[in-house]
Amino acid sequence: MPRILIVTGEASGDLHGANLATAIRTLRPDVELLGVGGGKMRAAGVRLVQGIERLDAIGMVGLAQLRAAIRTYAALSRFLKENPLDAVVFIDNPGLNLRLARVAKRAGHRVIYYIAPQIWAWHGSRIGLIAQVVNRMIVILPFEEELYRRAGVRCTFVGHPLLDAVAPSYDRSELRKRVGLDETARVIGLLPGSREKEVRSLLPMMLETA
Structure with missing residues (x-):
């Protein structure tokens, strides 16, 4: 039975993670899905190993948020090192997820990143780390595919997930x-x-x- 961990850290990622989980289960009904997420992922059949209540507050930097981030990083690092997984899917939230991706890679897991860090907007230097630790990048903007491929990252463009939820054309x-x-x-x-x-x-x- 395939065993996949889906990791997000905010409300939007919880939505995308839930939709991803539903799609994966359609293709592989026997898959075991674990996750770091919220109510939407839980409703989609993901067994949560940690909620995102603390993580979702990390957008504004403060001492409490920093402590929460450190505790979360430590707990998930242990989980990645101690549990066999066929793949780990990180969704957005690069501040924490890129650090965890490094841990996952060193632990021997296949690392997939869905909704790429916006290196074209800020912190472009991160692409070197991404090339080292990510096995497959799944991007939602068309120009990102070529950007990552030029850096040697295996990359697939799948389109923006919100287009599945709203009509792409209107009057x-x-x-x-x-x-x-x-x-x-x-x-x-x-x-x-x-x-x-x-x-x-x-x-x-x-x-x-x-």
């Missing part, structure tokens, strides 16, 4: 009418993040600025 005029917006008005989206702490901290300032 702009009809949508504006539906939400009560003038058809000629300029619309600016405010996207503070997926973590509750990010939203509470950033959204008021963004609304005030807007």
Whole structure:
């Protein structure tokens, strides 16, 4: 029976992890799925070895968050070293996941990274570490595939997972009418993040600025 660990650290990753788990189980009903995630992954049949409640607060750096990150890293490092796994799938959250990917690689596990670190936007130097510890990168943006392949990383583009949840095309005029917006008005989206702490901290300032 294949045994796969799926690791995420935030609410958006929990959603993507749940969808991934459902897809994997469709292909291999006999698979055993373990995970670090939340309620959505649990509902998708993943047996959680740790929740993301503490991890999901790490977006804002503070002493409590740093301690939580250190404890989480230590616990998951032990788990990776002590448990046989056919693959470990890391989802986004590169601050912690790239460190754990190094541990997983040294423990002899096959490392797959789904939703790649945005090295094209910041911390491009991380691509060297990624090339060393990741067996397969699964990316959701088309230009990322060539970027990683040039660095020697085996990479597959699969498209953005949100396109499976929402219609990729719509009538702009009809949508504006539906939400009560003038058809000629300029619309600016405010996207503070997926973590509750990010939203509470950033959204008021963004609304005030807007």
